Amino acid sequence: xxTTQRAFLGELIAECIAVFIIIVFGDSVAAMYxxxxxxxxxxxxxxxxxxxxxxxxxxxxxxxxxxxxxxNPAVTLALACYRGFSWKKVVPYWVAQVLGGFLGAxxxxxxxxxxxxxxxAVNHLDWRHDGAAAGVFFTHPGDFVTPMHAFVDEVILxxxxxxxxxxxxxxxxxQAPQANSGALIIGLLVATIGASAGYLEAWAINPxxxxxxxxFCFLAGWGEAAFPSPGNYWWVPVAGPLVGGxxxxxxxxxxxxxxxxxxxxxxxxxxxxx
Numbered sequence: 001x002x003t004t005q006r007a008f009l010g011e012l013i014a015e016c017i018a019v020f021i022i023i024v025f026g027d028s029v030a031a032m033y034x035x036x037x038x039x040x041x042x043x044x045x046x047x048x049x050x051x052x053x054x055x056x057x058x059x060x061x062x063x064x065x066x067x068x069x070x071x072n073p074a075v076t077l078a079l080a081c082y083r084g085f086s087w088k089k090v091v092p093y094w095v096a097q098v099l100g101g102f103l104g105a106x107x108x109x110x111x112x113x114x115x116x117x118x119x120x121a122v123n124h125l126d127w128r129h130d131g132a133a134a135g136v137f138f139t140h141p142g143d144f145v146t147p148m149h150a151f152v153d154e155v156i157l158x159x160x161x162x163x164x165x166x167x168x169x170x171x172x173x174x175q176a177p178q179a180n181s182g183a184l185i186i187g188l189l190v191a192t193i194g195a196s197a198g199y200l201e202a203w204a205i206n207p208x209x210x211x212x213x214x215x216f217c218f219l220a221g222w223g224e225a226a227f228p229s230p231g232n233y234w235w236v237p238v239a240g241p242l243v244g245g246x247x248x249x250x251x252x253x254x255x256x257x258x259x260x261x262x263x264x265x266x267x268x269x270x271x272x273x274x
Contacts, residue, residue, distance in 0.1 A: 010066050014069070017059075018060070018070075020100040020103050021104070022206075027104065050191050071208075072209070073207045074206060077242055077245055098207075104212070105213035139204045150200065155243050157205050162247075163248040174262075
């Protein structure tokens with residue numbers, strides 16, 4: 001194996017680990033929120049959002065030096081579109097990210113399986129038809145939200161996510177967090193999106209976060225509750241974030257970044273000639 005191949009393998013392992021970390025923390029707090037009565041988070045939903053966000057922060061600190069911690073196919077696609085990330089790496093990164101989501105769900109199921117079984121029995125729910133406790137692992141539309149409306153929501157929310165990420169990581173943005181504090185701010189951005197709009201459809205904003213655990217659940221006995229899911233919903237948290245990520249990152253690159261002072265100063269000779 002060449003040095004380049006070894007480095008690329010390390011990147012894929014890092015991406016898998018990053019999503020694994022996010023799902024282990026995030027789906028576990030979803031289990032704490034959903035499966036217990038009284039729930040330790042029912043009157044403190046912000047705590048759920050913070051755990052998801054800090055899961056992202058921890059993932060960045062663990063893997064950022066190896067792969068840059070995309071940890072989200074929407075981020076990978078946006079970086080390929082606007083920041084020179086190699087298109088040859090996009091699909092392998094996606095596969096590694098989904099695998100991380102799958103393996104994270106395995107761990108969460110291992111931790112909470114007795115509680116999930118008790119929850120289903122007490123509430124007389126069938127896994128395959130009622131989707132008992134499925135919300136621990138993957139997303140659904142919330143009250144009054146149709147799948148198509150959820151698609152629009154996911155486009156908008158993921159656009160906000162990538163707008164923030166591109167701003168936080170922009171080399172020309174003098175207001176961006178310095179050194180390694182960007183990981184914490186990105187985590188808080190994820191938490192903020194969840195706190196402001198999470199009840200719409202559980203703020204997937206990441207295809208791997210939804211698809212990996214959904215695939216595990218399909219194989220573990222949830223069947224059609226996972227795929228294709230009620231209302232054929234499974235594609236929404238995949239396609240919506242991919243579209244939204246490109247939109248949000250494109251907005252930053254095309255509308256905000258050109259007016260960064262350092263870029264404007266660099267263009268002044270050209271402007272003077274005009």
